[in-house]
Amino acid sequence: MKKKNTSETIPTNPEPRWPAVVAVLAVGGLSYALPRNLSAGPNWLPAAIVVALSTPALISHRMGAYKLAHVLAWTVLVIVTIAMLISLGLLVAGLPARKETPLELLVSAACLWSSNLLIFASWYWRLDAGGPHQRDLRGAHTDGAFLFPQMMLDPELRREMGEQDWRPGFVDYLFLAFNTSTAFSPTDVPVLSRWAKVLMMTQASISLTTLAILGARAVNIL
Numbered sequence: 520m521k522k523k524n525t526s527e528t529i530p531t532n533p534e535p536r537w538p539a540v541v542a543v544l545a546v547g548g549l550s551y552a553l554p555r556n557l558s559a560g561p562n563w564l565p566a567a568i569v570v571a572l573s574t575p576a577l578i579s580h581r582m583g584a585y586k587l588a589h590v591l592a593w594t595v596l597v598i599v600t601i602a603m604l605i606s607l608g609l610l611v612a613g614l615p616a617r618k619e620t621p622l623e624l625l626v627s628a629a630c631l632w633s634s635n636l637l638i639f640a641s642w643y644w645r646l647d648a649g650g651p652h653q654r655d656l657r658g659a660h661t662d663g664a665f666l667f668p669q670m671m672l673d674p675e676l677r678r679e680m681g682e683q684d685w686r687p688g689f690v691d692y693l694f695l696a697f698n699t700s701t702a703f704s705p706t707d708v709p710v711l712s713r714w715a716k717v718l719m720m721t722q723a724s725i726s727l728t729t730l731a732i733l734g735a736r737a738v739n740i741l
Contacts, residue, residue, distance in 0.1 A: 533655045536580060538689040539592075539644055542637040543569055546599045549630040549637075550606070554623055556613070557606040565602045569595055585652050596641055603634045607725060611732070632700065632729045639722040640696035644689050646714070660686035664712030665705070667691065700726040 547566035555562050576591035610627050648654050648663035661670060669677070669685045677683045698706040703723045710716050 532658075532684070534651050534686070534688050536577070536651070538693075539641060539651075540573055540577065542641055542689070542693070543573060543595055543599065546603070546634050546637050549634045550599070550602055552630050553606055553627055557609045557627060558602070559605045559609075565599055568598055572598075589650065589652070592645065596638070596645060599634070600638055600642075603631065603638060603725075607631055607728065611728065614732075628729045632726060635722060635725045635729065636693075636696050636700050639699070639718060640689070640693040642718055643692040643695060643715070644687075646718075647687070647692070654686050658686070659684050663687075664710065664715040665695065666709040666711055668707055696722065699723055703727065 547569035550558070550565040551562050553562055558564070572591050572595045576588045576595070579585075579588035579591065606627075610624075610631070643665070644651060647665060648657070648660065654660060654663075660667070663670075665687075667687055669682055672680070672682065674683070677685065695705060695708050698704065698708075699719050699722050703726070705719065710719060
């Protein structure tokens with residue numbers, strides 16, 4: 520008898536996907552708000568790609584085509600990540616020539632910092648414990664790249680608190696990414712996996728660049 524593909528199994532209590540979709544759409548909007556010279560192409564292109572791929576991804580997920588939805592979502596995330604890194608590189612490279620006005624520097628730094636936060640929150644959400652679909656199938660979250668406080672509770676205490684089926688949602692990963700971008704540390708969520716440590720170091724480095732170099736330079740010349 521052929522084994523059923525668990526990747527196409529419908530979860531009984533799936534996590535809502537709209538917070539992750541809103542985050543990616545916001546990244547597309549932030550890329551459009553950047554000055555034109557900070558984009559490798561038209562500044563509306565990342566936003567158009569996000570909308571063009573996110574729509575069929577949502578439809579595919581609704582129809583139960585989880586593999587297709589997964590591929591489309593990964594494609595969107597890779598594209599916005601590359602676009603953000605290109606914009607950051609162009610902004611840093613243009614600092615010696617002082618191509619940006621103080622206001623443009625502040626706006627650019629704010630947009631890139633916010634994009635960095637949302638993009639890495641999406642990466643953590645997509646990668647941890649096999650992704651949201653696999654976490655939905657397993658139910659209670661007991662293993663992953665991040666050790667959330669709820670995972671350290673005694674099983675009996677979790678039942679008393681009504682958290683026996685707890686699993687992290689997008690907001691949990693957004694909080695983790697926010698702490699990484701502001702405190703440069705995971706604070707209350709220890710990091711267990713090597714890939715997660717690499718991603719968090721990358722996120723913290725990008726945040727430090729936008730805050731300490733770009734923001735400070737803009738304020739200094741105001």
